[in-house]
Amino acid sequence: MIITSKKFSVEGSTALSPQKKEVIITEDDKYKKIKESQKDILRRKKQIQLKRQARIIAFIFITFIIGFTVIYRYSKIYTLQREFANVQDKASVLKSQNDDLNKRLMMYSNIDEIQSKATEELHMIEPDNTKAVFVDLNKNSVKLQKNYGESNQGKSIVEVIESKLFFWR
Template identity: 30%
Template sequence: MNEENMMNGNAALQPQYKPYKKHDKRIHKNKNENKQKKIKKKLRVLLNICVFFVIGLILIYRYSIIYNMQTDLNSAENNVDNISRQNENLTVELVKYNNLKYIEDDAVNKLKMVVPNKQNAVYIDLDKPVIKTQEDEDSMKTQKGMLNKLKQLIWR
């Protein structure tokens, strides 16, 4: 008989296997291996939890950046809308001031200007020379003219 595979009772029934003390070392080794496997499983679980936590933090950070960018975009769009409304108001005012009737009424009422008549009009002949030349001043200018020309050449 083989001592390692010893059976008690009938072989037809399911025998109860009783290991000898020789086999206790294997069981003890299996218990250490089971403990190490449990520790490894716990470490994997903790590692997975840490990885998911870091991924969650990264996602929350990214969504916060997107939210801040969206609020900045909305405020910029509101500013553009306000400026376009102001621009439209200014164009309406320009059309109002572009009317000659409005300008004439403002000049008469606010500035106390008088509407000119044909009787009050003064006609000037622009073909005649208005400036009189003096010969004495011209002679002095010719003497100083040479110095002025030199100064102009130097300073250019």
């Protein structure tokens, strides 16, 4: 059996005749109990205060993380919007350039204007079938020198490699 308080103690067997013995509490015991209870109260207050401080620090940390995340995302969104605006500007410039090129192409697509410009400004003449030169591109017109270096015909691959590596042979 565990004694939880010291008001009384039991000596001997309590089965036959339980006797209670009262413990005399002195002033020193009262003073010690009061001191211990005050220490317990102070310790509990400190624990509660530490828990509050821990909660406040955790709240500040979570707030900081959320704030940083929000600012980071807004900066990303702003960057993407700026890039999008730049791309739209470039697209509008390219579209206007494309329109200008289409206008110029329409101007020069008339065959009569091209022919008149070629004959008047560039002094070109119309081709005549009698003066045309026909070239057969399938014919090999380039001649190679056959006596360039040593001839490798009739040699095996090993002999060719040896002749390239060991040129003094």
